[in-house]
Amino acid sequence: MRRIYESSALRRDDDEPFSPRERETEPQSMRSIDSTSLSRRLVPDRLCHWAISIDVSTPRSTYPAGVAIPFRVTMRNAMPFPITVTTRSPILWRWSVDGLVDAAEIPLHDPPAEPQGFRFDRGERKQFTKRWHQHFRVADDEWEAAEPGTHTIGAGLNVENSAEKGLYDETTITVEPDDT
C-alpha cells in the first residue's frame, strides 16, 4: 500500500511539515468542461428542442372517481452529448390537467422571470412520477372534485410554445362515475 509520505502530495520543510504541494501539471482526471455553457453556445436552440422528447403516461386509462391518478413524465435526450434547454423561469417543467397548470385555476407560483438551464446529460432519461388527486384548486384554500368523464393530463417544458417545439405531451384518462 502506498503511504501518504511516499507520495509527492505533501511538501515538507522545517516550518511547514505538512503543506500540500503545488501541482505542476493538472492530472487528466481533473479535466472538466462546463457542458452547460458549452451546450448553450454550440448547440442551436432548434437542435436542443429536437433532441429532447417528452412522454406522459398513466398505468391505466380508466379510474374510479375519487382515486388519485398516478402519471409518469419521461424526458429523454436523444443526443450523445449534453443538452441544456433554456426555460422561462426557475420552474423547469409543468404539468396540467385539462389545460390548467398544476390542476389549479389560480397561479400557484410566482417565479422570478429569470431564464434557467434545464440540463440533460448525454442520452439521459429523466423520469418524474406525480399524482393527480382528481381535484381542481379553485382558490388559495379551496378545491373542487373533478367531474367524471374524460380528462387530459399534459406535461411540458417551461418554454414558449412547448407543444409546437415537441416539448409537450399529453394523455387522456377517463374517470368513471361512482355508482354508490
Added chain:
Amino acid sequence: MALLEVNDLTVKFYTQEGVVTAVDDLSYRIERGEKFGVVGESGAGKSVTALSLMRLIESPGRIESGEILFKGEDLLEMSEEEIRDVRGNEIAMIFQDAQTALNPVYTVGEQIGEAVRHHLDYDEEEARERTIQLLDTVGIPEAESRYSDYPHEFSGGMQQRAVIAMALSCDPDLLLCDEPTTALDVTIEAQILEELESLADEFDTAIQLITHDLGVVAEVCDRVMVMYAGSPVEKAPVEELYYDPKHPYTVGLMSSIPRVGDRRERLQTIPGTMPDLVELPPGCSFHPRCPYAEDVCTKRDPPLLDPETGQDASGVDAERAAACLEYTGELQEGLDYEVTVGDGHETRADATAPNPEGDRR
C-alpha cells in the same frame, strides 16, 4: 415592539421535481428574553425557517415573499454587508450537527475567536481570553488547554458546547437553536438545556428552539408553534398546548411520546408520513393522516383560527390558534379525543376515533 416579527414568510425551492414550498405564509413573533419553540416532524420547514432568518437559504431556494422584522428593521431588505453584521452578532444560530458545523482544520478556539474579533473588534489576546472564558462558561473542562484543540479532539457533547459558545460569543439578542441536543445523549442534553436556559436568563437572550422533542419544549419554552408540511398548524402557550391541544396533529405528536410503564404493546404513531412538499394533497395537508378527516377536509385548507371564536388568527399577534376546520364549524363529527393528565403531571392524549385508518385519500 417585538424583538422579531415574521410576516407571511414564504420560502420555495425550485427543483427538477417541481417547486418545494418549504415554508408557506408563516407569521410569528418573539419578544425579548422569550423562549419560543418550533416543533414538527422532519421536513416540516423548521430549519428552513431558521435559515431564512439568517438569510442563509441557498440556491435553488428563494425567499419568495414576506418580511422579517428584527428590532423593526426588515432583514430581507438589508444589503449583504449589513446582514453580515447582524449574523453571529445580534442573531446567532446553533446548528443542528455540531460535528459538521465546526471547521475540521481550524482549532476550536480559533473558530470561536474569529467571531469575537470580527464583530467586537477585539485584538488577538483579548479574543483569546474571551474565548477561554466562553469555553469555561459552557462547561468545557480545562478551557485554556482545550483552546488549541481541533474539533476531532472533542467529544460530541463538547463539540455541541463549542458551537453553543460560538453562538453566545457576541451576546446575541436572538439565539436560533436548531435541534441543539438531537445528537446528544440524555445526560448531556439535560446539561446543555440547563446551560441554554441559564445563559438566556443571564443575557436576556430570546431563544427560538427548533426540535421534534416535545419533552424539551415542555422543559424550556414559553410559547410553541407546531409546524406541518411548511405551515403552522397550532400556536399556543406551552401549558395550553400540552393540557389542551387543539389540532389533531398536535394530539398525534403528544400521544406518540413513549412512556415508561405504559401497558400498550406497541408504540402509538401517527399513521403515514409527511406528504411530499412538491405535491401536497388537496385541502388540509394533514387530512390523509388525520383520524377525524371528513370529506370537507379534502376541499378546504383552513387558515390558523382562534379555537374559541373561529375567527382568522393567522397574524403575528395570535396567542392561541389552530388550523382545523373544526373551528369553522365545518366538521360534522368533530374532534373526538380526550386529554388525560397523569399523576406525575403527565399529559396523555388519546385518539379515540373508531377507525383511525378511515376512508381517507
